[in-house]
Amino acid sequence: MTPRERFLTTLRFQEPDRVPTFTTLTPQVAAVLGELFNLPAEPEDSFLSTRISHTEILLRLGNDAVGVGPGRARGLETRVREDGTLIDEFGLVYRRVGFYDEVIQRPLEHVDVPADIDAYALPPAR
Numbered sequence: 001m002t003p004r005e006r007f008l009t010t011l012r013f014q015e016p017d018r019v020p021t022f023t024t025l026t027p028q029v030a031a032v033l034g035e036l037f038n039l040p041a042e043p044e045d046s047f048l049s050t051r052i053s054h055t056e057i058l059l060r061l062g063n064d065a066v067g068v069g070p071g072r073a074r075g076l077e078t079r080v081r082e083d084g085t086l087i088d089e090f091g092l093v094y095r096r097v098g099f100y101d102e103v104i105q106r107p108l109e110h111v112d113v114p115a116d117i118d119a120y121a122l123p124p125a126r
Contacts, residue, residue, distance in 0.1 A: 003064035020064040026099040030054040033061070076123055089123040 001009065001017045009016040025033065027041070030053070034041025039056045055066045076089040086094040091107030111117055 006064050021062065022065040022067075023058060023061065023063050024067070025054050025057065028099055030057055033057050091120075 003020070006016040006018070006020045010020055030041040033039075034054070034057055037057060037060050039060060041054060041057060058066055078086050078088045078094075080086055084096070085104070086101060088094070092103050093105035094101040095104045108117065108120060
């Protein structure tokens with residue numbers, strides 16, 4: 001079965017030739033595998049970068065699916081702040097914890113009334 005047939009069979013509640021796989025990689029593992037396979041290992045700058053990046057490596061490993069999601073618009077890349085935390089265009093603040101960037105502050109976490117939401121400025125659509 002092709003990966004597509006495998007997933008469609010599963011979604012129809014039928015039995016595929018094997019369980020479909022969707023594996024993700026940390027940037028550190030992707031770097032090692034990228035070197036081993038001579039494939040690019042650069043992650044996308046995105047909230048769920050380990051789920052939507054390293055596509056060529058994941059396909060080489062036999063993944064049946066790859067994640068698809070938005071990347072960052074040029075000029076709206078995630079920035080590193082003086083304290084070492086990261087902030088994205090939506091105002092989410094991340095801290096590097098081991099192999100991952102975990103959200104530690106959300107711009108709407110203290111919303112109490114609709115006016116608080118109205119005051120939040122979304123980044124420009126590009």
